[in-house]
Amino acid sequence: MTTNIPFVSSATLNAKLDYPSLIAALKAAFAADWTVPVRHHHPIAIPGEPEQTLLLMPAWEGGKSVGVKLVTITPGNGARHLPAVQGIYLLLDGATGIPKVLMEGTTLTVRRTAAASALAASFCARQDAATHLMVGAGALSRPLIEAHRAARPIRKTLLWARKSEQAEAKAAELARAGIAVEVARDLEAAARTADIISSATLSSEPLIRGAWLKPGAHLDLVGAYTPELRESDDEAVKRATLFCDTRGGALKEGGDLVQPLKAGVIKESSVVADLIELCKGKHAGRKRDDEITLFKSVGTAIEDLAAAKLMLERM
Template sequence: MHIYTAEDIAAALNWGAVIDALREAHQGPRPQGDSYFIGDAGFGLFSRGVVLPGYGAGLKVCSINPGNSSLVPPRPVEQAAFVVIDEQTKAIAAFMDGPEITRWKTAADSALAALSLSRADSQTLLVIGAGPIAQALTAAYLHIRPSIKRVLLWNRSPEKLVHARRLIGEQVAVEVVSNLDAALEQADIVTCATSSLQPLVKGARIRPGTHVDLVGGFREDMREADDEVLRNARVFVDDYSTAQASGDICGPLKSGALSHIEGDLFDLCAKGATRAAQDRTVYKNAGGAHLDLVVAQLAIRRHRRQTSHLTG
């Protein structure tokens, strides 16, 4: 068994390779998987497991403690590991830094879907949240949409955005905004990665033609968007089972604001989505262990090539 650190994983990956790997995997067989959560908003243990033909199996284990963000100095909210099981031998092949795998797979998941669901001429990106996932989403969207000229950043604690703003670089105009409603009215793409229990994205503020990417909420009590965001929108998810367990999907389904889900990431990779300029699209990125497994196997292959080159 090999242990892969966050530095090992980051050095092996880039956005193009990760997005391509996820696209290829979603043109093959569907995974078998399950997940569980024990706890509440204060603390939780979270796990997902998967078997995916061609990739082996994997198990993600997380300890989630939001209170860590308030410590001085702050500690990571999520402590996690991802275990890779070899397809042939069924042996545990790798033990990987969970947050780093999550960072790459989550942002690439949204970016892959957005290639079909967002307008190719999108110019203004609104990023809601300030954590590592929000920062990764910013980088992934800038990779797939070079048309973006402006990035708006919003977070409940704006002081946390100073570091994120520096990471974006100088290729686009970056603005930390205080008025979220006004920012929503300007955005062509909205991506939200928070642990909010109350809707932040309001349908009344979303322009026709906007793509809304909801990433943060995975429990039924978590909501990033109100019902009006999904009403009369074209709604897609990455994984039916995990998405329908999230408040952003099960809430509108229960209220009747959402009548059906148009497709998942397998559907998008198989046939895409032809969109009209005025379509409002919504993507619920709730994750799935098959995504972690695909990215983990990519990191393993690329790391081996890098190290064999250095030692050769």
């Protein structure tokens, strides 16, 4: 086994994993028959501070590639002025098990997550979608804005956040990258005009109301990755045709589906397709221009492995 394993930095991942290529790689991966075990959750006690969580997310393409992402979530890192989430990705040769490359995990995750939303939009959003509303100004906001621009002819981008100063700072960052973003002061007014609404927050109460969604709107829900969190209300899931990344993940972990399921507002069969079914051609996605669609993302190791394989090809 080689002891000199190359490491791919955040800067290299951002430079090499362009969204059109990454979206195409994810589409091919979801159409393939890769093995994705249930992710492992391990609680780790740390004396004097909140419990740490270790996540292991493996996936493999038999005989070709094996990958695993290791992530720690450490609530006490806030007091250390460090991000709570830390991660790394290890890609192995599938035939020999020899380690091929290590990659910075956080950037890999945000880019593949944004690409998955854009992939879903390529099936579920109107082909002429031109106005995109981004709800939240965190780490996923810029990737989601850039990825959706790669999938649909977005001409106007709106950005709303609870703290207007965060929205202003993110808009300034995007302006420096050549993307004009208008900060939205009124969430309802912005949502009523949007063709695509992306939300990536840790909200425990619905932010997006179904009554605000115009005919033909597409709702892209990326936050609320636990059953206790939620970004949309019951009216949104009742009005929309429902899609998700994987049924096994979204129907167990995504609060936007788990909560209305428990309340009897929807059934598991209300989710008409996941990305596997969309990419395999088992469901066409949007059927009518006036149809309201909703995509719930919680993430899957398929996306990590697809992104890592693409990165390896470009090294």
